[in-house]
Amino acid sequence: xxxxxxxxxxxxxxxxxxxxxxxxxxxxxxxxxxxxxxxxxxxxxxxxxxxxxxxxxxxxxxxxxxxxxxxxxxxxxxxxxxxxxxxxxxxxxxxxxxxxxxxxxxxxxxxxxxxxxxxxxxxxxxxxxxxxxxxxxxxxxxxxxxxxxxxx
Numbered sequence: 001x002x003x004x005x006x007x008x009x010x011x012x013x014x015x016x017x018x019x020x021x022x023x024x025x026x027x028x029x030x031x032x033x034x035x036x037x038x039x040x041x042x043x044x045x046x047x048x049x050x051x052x053x054x055x056x057x058x059x060x061x062x063x064x065x066x067x068x069x070x071x072x073x074x075x076x077x078x079x080x081x082x083x084x085x086x087x088x089x090x091x092x093x094x095x096x097x098x099x100x101x102x103x104x105x106x107x108x109x110x111x112x113x114x115x116x117x118x119x120x121x122x123x124x125x126x127x128x129x130x131x132x133x134x135x136x137x138x139x140x141x142x143x144x145x146x147x148x149x150x151x152x
Contacts, residue, residue, distance in 0.1 A: 001147060004065050006057060006073035007031040007047075011128040014092035017137050018072060019045055021144060030064075032057045068150060070143055076105050088143055092128070094135030096143060 003018055015031070022029045022044045031037060031047045034057045039047040050056040058078040065071050067086035073079055079089040079097035089097040097105060 001027045001144075002030055002065075002069045003027060003144075004030045004032060004061055004069065004071040006061060006071065006075060006078065007033040007037055008035060008057060009074050010072055010092050011132075013128055013133050014072060014136055016040075017133065017140065021140060025144065025148075027144075032060050068147055070147060079105070088147060090136075090139055090143055092136055093125075093132045094137075094139035096139060 003022065005015055005018060007015065018029055019040050019042060021027075023042065027044070029045045031039065031045065033047065033049050034052050036049055037047060039045055048060065050060045058075060058081070061071055061073070061078065062081045062085065065082060065085070065087045070088040070090060071079075071082050072090055072092060073082075074091045074093075076097075079091070082089045083097050083099060091097070
């Protein structure tokens with residue numbers, strides 16, 4: 001099994017958590033980025049730097065992740081593309097993307113994009129907290145367990 005990470009936007013704490021799970025459970029982690037990054041010095045971790053361009057990392061993830069694998073991403077349109085292919089998707093704050101919630105997640109994302117463009121709201125997400133780390137770890141454990149059972 002592989003866990004893919006959309007590495008440009010993923011908090012370091014979430015990446016570190018995935019690597020920790022990989023070392024315990026014996027799976028490969030593939031970091032996909034549009035710019036060079038520091039790769040953790042473990043054999044189970046690979047770094048792929050894609051040519052820069054709009055959605056280059058997203059397109060790479062959609063082309064290479066397969067059913068039974070997990071992608072960590074906070075990009076809602078990317079998650080929608082992955083879920084439609086049967087690939088599990090989880091955001092770094094522990095919220096799983098699935099067929100049941102994709103419509104709502106896309107609608108909320110589009111609403112906030114429109115409001116930002118109109119200057120009615122500003123800013124981004126809050127800082128990545130200890131609670132976010134714990135919620136992510138719990139969701140990661142649950143999804144990895146489910147995927148392992150599906151493969152077995």
